[in-house]
Amino acid sequence: MASEYHRGEMDISEQVATFHLFNGLTKWGSLALTAMMVLLVLWFCTPTGFLGAFISAVVVTALGVFFLRDKPASDH
Template sequence: MADYHRGEMDIQEQASTFHAFNLMAKWGSLALSAVLTSLVLWFCTSAGFLGGLIAGVIVAVAGVFLLKEKPQAH
């Protein structure tokens, strides 16, 4: 069995999995918040379907604008 040497292990797969999980959590949270906003306004207020839909679209568009990844400068 090989001896362990700190810092010599390839962690590319773990880093890719961590990045993918963060992306899914981020975009899934945005989708959930847009859907919940629409449904709450549709069923729990007098805004109705159209008011809920407009608010949900606004939340989704603002979220996409704020959450998209910025290009990294090297």
């Protein structure tokens, strides 16, 4: 019955957990794909070679981890 529904009383913890999991997988998966693409493109498509490509991929990964890590929650 429509009269039994009360807005805002449903437990949404599973939806919140799924949302955070999806966002985390998207964020870290994108970083992994970006680092892999940097490595492969620089290694095979430029005269950089493996060492230069590997160093570039490590730098991209380090910067990505620094900028994409979870920030502390604000207190307001």
